Amino acid sequence: MATNPRTKGDGWIGVDFDGTLAHYDYFRGRDHVGAPVEEMVKRVRKWLAEGRDVRLFTARTPSPALRRWMKEHLGEILPITNTKDSHMQALYDDRVVQVKRNEGTTHEAHERQVWQK
DSSP, X not given: OOOOTTTTTOOEEEEOTBTTTBOOSSOOOTTOOOOBOHHHHHHHHHHHHTTOEXXXXXXXXXXXXXXXXXXXXXXXXXXXXXXXXXXXXEEEOTTOOOBOTTTOOBXXXXXXXXXXX
16 A cells, blocks of 8 residues: 655745745735636646645745645645755745755756846
């Protein structure tokens, strides 16, 4: 019998909301939530179906609108956090610049994109 990864301690996956799970162009107020980013929503739904521990990793204050959006588009309300811990396996976020572990160097192409105007 297969074990459920949510309960066997495999860690968790963090997923940002604005610009990653939901369309974002500018701040429109706490209760505004954007349309789903379908590719990412499909990925999260797949992880949930596999029993993975997926958490919403966001700077947003949790709101009823955010919870309704998750229930409607993901099928469930994810735990919401803004804190990393040693059990986080990966973070999916539109603003991240990946740093090579133990080197401090970045993936140059992405860094140029972020800092050049």
